[in-house]
Amino acid sequence: MSTDPKRWVAGHVAALPKSGIRDFFELVAKMKGQDVISLGVGEPDFVTPxxxxxxxxxxxxxxxxxxxxxxxxxxxxxxxxxxxxxxxxxxxxxxxxxxxxxxxxxxxxxxxxxxxxxxxxxxxxxxxxxxxxxxxxxxxxxxxxxxxxxxxxxxxxxxxxxxxxxxxxxxxxxxxxxxxxxxxxxxxxxxxxxxxxxxxxxxxxxxxxxxxxxxxxxxxxxxxxxxxxxxxxxxxxxxxxxxxxxxxxxxxxxxxxxxxxxxxxxxxxxxxxxxxxxxxxxxxxxxxWDSVLKMREQYHRRRDLVVRRFNEIGLKCHSPRGSFYAFPDVTPTGRTEQDFAVGLLQEQKVAVVPGTAFGENGTGHVRACFATSYEQLIDACDRMDRFVNGRK
Amino acid sequence: MSSEGVIGTDRLELYEFGVSAPRICAQGFADGGRVGTSKNKCGFPGGFSANLFSPMNPVLKLLLDGVSLSTAQIAQVAGMTEVEVQQHLEQLKKDKIFLGWRPVLDLSREAAAGVAVRAVIEVKVTPERGGGFNRFAERIARFDEVESCYLMSGGYDLLIFVKGPSLQKVAAFVSEKLSTVEGVLSTSTHFMLRCYKEQGFLLDGGEAPTTRLNVAP
Structure with a gap:
């Protein structure tokens, strides 16, 4: 008789794929203590009012x-x-x-x-x-x-x-x-x-x-x-x-x-x-409601900033009409979304999430959350520029 | 540091350390600012129109938000060149909307203790025929010890914020300068004992360091 505890896990649960986000989370967690700017988050940077x-x-x-x-x-x-x-x-x-x-x-x-x-x-x-x-x-x-x-x-x-x-x-x-x-x-x-x-x-x-x-x-x-x-x-x-x-x-x-x-x-x-x-x-x-409006205004300006910078860097990025995520196309760099995300993290210490974590139609894209301070966003964009264009 | 003078690199550097706040003349909005209603449908008709002071100079908007950015960073956020940001700042100064920079300090800290005594003083005056309260207010406001001076509704006329190196110096200002101004009927001085929030900055703690996950769905 098997002694593997997994024998008790329901088949349809065992068959569920592990979240791609989870893999990336673990990769970022390994870099603890290093100066990582994370655009991989999925929540506001504001504390509840x-x-x-x-x-x-x-x-x-x-x-x-x-x-x-x-x-x-x-x-x-x-x-x-x-x-x-x-x-x-x-x-x-x-x-x-x-x-x-x-x-x-x-x-x-x-x-x-x-x-x-x-x-x-x-x-x-x-x-x-x-x-x-x-x-x-x-x-x-x-x-x-x-x-x-x-x-x-x-x-x-x-x-x-x-x-x-x-x-x-x-x-x-x-x-x-x-x-x-x-x-x-x-x-x-x-x-x-x-x-x-x-x-x-x-x-x-x-x-x-x-x-x-x-x-x-x-x-x-x-x-x-x-x-x-x-x-x-x-x-x-x-x-x-x-x-x-x-x-x-x-x-x-x-x-x-x-x-x-x-x-x-x-x-x-x-x-x-x-x-x-x-x-x-x-x-x-x-x-x-006033707090919502204030926060939305911040996200709006941050969106305009990152979308402009991403396009300047050479990452084709449409302007997201809502949410706090930009979803640039990284294929102009000649890398897959996974290579891009891992390379960017290791070389420039910026975390973004590979688009395929959100399904196969995310191929070629990464998700960059702009719910982060202007300073961090500007710094992250500068680092991405160095990563993509090799500028020092 | 004086609140007057041209915006220079030194002041921007101070601002970069996150300790200074722009001094902006509220009356400056009377002409340029259109007060909009903030309650609307979930969307809104374009841009930042849901703001209190809209449409607004984008540089001024960032300053008002208390965002600690250098001119280079302001330029990036506002989508302009640094020269344009400087021009905006100069124009705001010319229009006497933007008056200058001052550092926001925690005065309980040793390094800042040289200016540690602060008081608010309620002043009752006899208004003058012809000049009302203005002549008094302008005269009192010119004293170096006076940081701010307001005409108030209610039980007294002027509220002034005073700063000095010691309790004695502030007391001397009140008894020798302020109360002897002709027309001043009475003063009521309240010394500040402890500050909990200064110009929007929480002292002693504030929010705990973020525990936001680095990667989340």
Missing amino acids: WHIREAAIYALERGKTYYTSNLGMIELRKAIAGYVEEHFSVGYRPEDQIIVTVGVSEALDLACRAFCNIGDKVMFHQPCYVSYHPSISLVHGTGVAVPTYAKDNFALTAEALRAAWTPGCKILMLNLPCNPTGGTCSVEQLEKIAAFCREKDLLVLSDEIYSELSFDGPHTSIASLPGMAERTIFLHGFSKAFAMTGWRIGYACGPAPLIDAMMKVHQYTMLCASIIAQEAALEALTRG
């Missing part, structure tokens, strides 16, 4: 240490309803159409578990956030990657969607603006995608975590388009806009029967999101 932290401390002082309703505190759900209505032009009932989750990651997992049968096909655009495909695999679904391209600024097109579609596709995952590409869709593109979803009766899981960080015009939620709210789970959270990654707080909005299905999974697995994080989130929605 003080008034939000203070609200959480106050909540603790008042003894807010209990479970909340499975769906989340009603006060928070009401605030979410108001926020989503105001900023995304979609109305949801706080009582039964909103569920507060442990980050958008949990909301996405709940949606996969609640809506995906074994073998159901789930479409997602790629390059994409690292957990999308594994989330599908974990519920025994079949992932169908839809490529996005640099020539389209990594916007998802209805044409690519149609080309990738096969019978049995049930769900479409969207992440606009997108991690890692910063790509997003124009209203016209979104309308075509919406029409396709209606035609093929697709359920849409729309992760709009970066929506507040849209730089070139207003963000439009697919849920706000005609006939879409009833087939869309709107996923959002506080991590990026309010610089609250470590609080792990997000939410999902959608038709009541669908939210109820997600709640069933949530109540047996998570029970509820942390009450402290919920209190902080309530404060964020109530008084945090």
